[in-house]
Amino acid sequence: MRACDDDPEGREHGIPTYPWRQVPRGYATKRQLAALGLRPGSRQPVMQALCRGGRRVAFFYAISDALPKRVPTLAQEEALDRAMAARQTCPHCRVRYPYCLPLRTVGSCAPCADSGGLAQAA
Ligand SMILES: [Zn+2]
Structure with missing residues (x-):
């Protein structure tokens, strides 16, 4: 892990950034939200996690802001x-x-x- 991956206040990356697997509870990726029957409520992810030395980025959304998945009419x-x-x-x-x-x-x-x-x- 690089020190710059640990940036909870987003000073370096613009949005709060955590090392992989240290993302706080209550946040999920789009795929994790979908598994819960949810979709991102806010347009923008609220935090990101870096792994593989920053070459992979995962965006996280607040579960509390998530909306139910749309059911087709x-x-x-x-x-x-x-x-x-x-x-x-x-x-x-x-x-x-x-x-x-x-x-x-x-x-x-x-x-x-x-x-x-x-x-x-x-
Ligand atoms: Zn035929």
């Missing part, structure tokens, strides 16, 4: 489903598969491709 869910339906539905036989079809390269589902592009329904 029904309209957003529906839009997502429409987008997925377009990628999962064969344009020839209109069957929707539980996975995305190779529409750009093959242009249809496997049965339609195997039958020479003629839909089974035809």
Whole structure:
């Protein structure tokens, strides 16, 4: 650890800076917040931690300022489903598969491709 990594008042770095693993309780990274079902409430991180001799920086947010993760609205869910339906539905036989079809390269589902592009329904 370098002495300049230990800068709780942010004199050197602009924001409070701690050596890796010495960040005070009550603060978490974005990923740690997400694991708690939270997202950063403030735009800016309130402190940072340095590791690997300052070559890696992790930004920390106050857990008390964090907000609940947004839940998509029904309209957003529906839009997502429409987008997925377009990628999962064969344009020839209109069957929707539980996975995305190779529409750009093959242009249809496997049965339609195997039958020479003629839909089974035809
Ligand atoms: Zn098909």
